[in-house]
Amino acid sequence: MKHSIAEDNLDNSHTADIPSEPVLVLRGVHKSFGTQHVLDGINLTVVRGETLTVLGRSGTGKSVLLKLIIALENMDAGSICIQGQEIAGLGLNEMNRLRIKMGFLFQCAALYDSLTVEQNVAFPLERHTKMSKSERSDRVKELLSSVGMEHDLNKMPSDISGGMQKRVGLARALALQPEILLLDEPTAGLDPITSGEIDDLVLKLQKEHALTSIVVTHDLHSARTIANRLALLEKGKVVMEGSFEELAESNDDFVREFFKRDS
Ligand SMILES: Nc1ncnc2c1ncn2[C@@H]1O[C@H](COP(=O)(O)OP(=O)(O)O)[C@@H](O)[C@H]1O
Numbered sequence: 001m002k003h004s005i006a007e008d009n010l011d012n013s014h015t016a017d018i019p020s021e022p023v024l025v026l027r028g029v030h031k032s033f034g035t036q037h038v039l040d041g042i043n044l045t046v047v048r049g050e051t052l053t054v055l056g057r058s059g060t061g062k063s064v065l066l067k068l069i070i071a072l073e074n075m076d077a078g079s080i081c082i083q084g085q086e087i088a089g090l091g092l093n094e095m096n097r098l099r100i101k102m103g104f105l106f107q108c109a110a111l112y113d114s115l116t117v118e119q120n121v122a123f124p125l126e127r128h129t130k131m132s133k134s135e136r137s138d139r140v141k142e143l144l145s146s147v148g149m150e151h152d153l154n155k156m157p158s159d160i161s162g163g164m165q166k167r168v169g170l171a172r173a174l175a176l177q178p179e180i181l182l183l184d185e186p187t188a189g190l191d192p193i194t195s196g197e198i199d200d201l202v203l204k205l206q207k208e209h210a211l212t213s214i215v216v217t218h219d220l221h222s223a224r225t226i227a228n229r230l231a232l233l234e235k236g237k238v239v240m241e242g243s244f245e246e247l248a249e250s251n252d253d254f255v256r257e258f259f260k261r262d263s
């Protein structure tokens with residue numbers, strides 16, 4: 001099936017019939033660094049086509065959570081199932097097969113400094129596909145045009161703004177047509193207009209490809225725009241999970257404080 005992210009077949013029915021097939025299931029996930037118990041029994045489920053945003057103050061383990069899902073860090077206890085496959089104890093080859101299904105945007109866009117925009121996006125295609133050079137070049141252009149960066153192919157990361165770097169990072173995260181997208185603070189440090197553009201892009205992907213996503217953010221405006229569901233992390237636990245309205249109207253002291261502070 002052709003999976004063109006340049007197609008613009010937007011409609012507003014994307015949340016109407018989300019099937020409830022669980023794609024990511026975390027059960028009792030624990031992670032410590034030395035004596036610091038960062039994640040203390042995390043339970044989360046994300047179903048196909050859903051965008052879950054994970055909110056929480058700095059240092060609450062949001063980035064660690066994403067790193068556990070792609071096994072950049074190993075959990076101490078608990079279970080993480082990705083499309084029904086338990087990742088604890090998985091061998092490197094099996095984990096790599098799962099990783100290819102996941103697009104990941106690190107907190108700091110983490111483009112390769114010495115590669116051009118085009119080369120950065122081509123990198124996963126070179127590594128993981130047998131595409132010919134011209135197929136690759138077409139695909140890179142398609143990916144970059146879907147994030148509005150098709151005119152900057154030959155620029156170096158240092159020559160473009162932070163928002164543009166994030167967009168290129170997003171194009172690279174999408175290169176292998178992932179089924180799951182993990183974005184770590186995609187709008188942090190961006191001005192509201194650029195943040196809005198990134199949000200629109202995430203919404204577009206959600207609508208066009210029913211991607212299953214976890215987006216870490218502490219940007220409440222962004223969370224409200226893109227999330228089907230939100231989870232608020234504090235002291236290693238999920239303190240509340242629900243729709244934006246449910247969290248915003250919560251009587252829980254911590255949830256209220258969090259929403260008051262940022263809104
Ligand atoms: N590799 C590591 N080694 C030691 N401590 C770490 C490591 N990664 C994260 N931490 C600690 O875990 C806590 C949570 O980090 P992080 O997930 O980055 O927080 P955030 O919610 O801001 O993304 C922080 O106190 C951080 O210092």
Ligand SMILES: [Mg+2]
Pocket residue numbers: 062063064107184
């Ligand atoms: Mg972080």
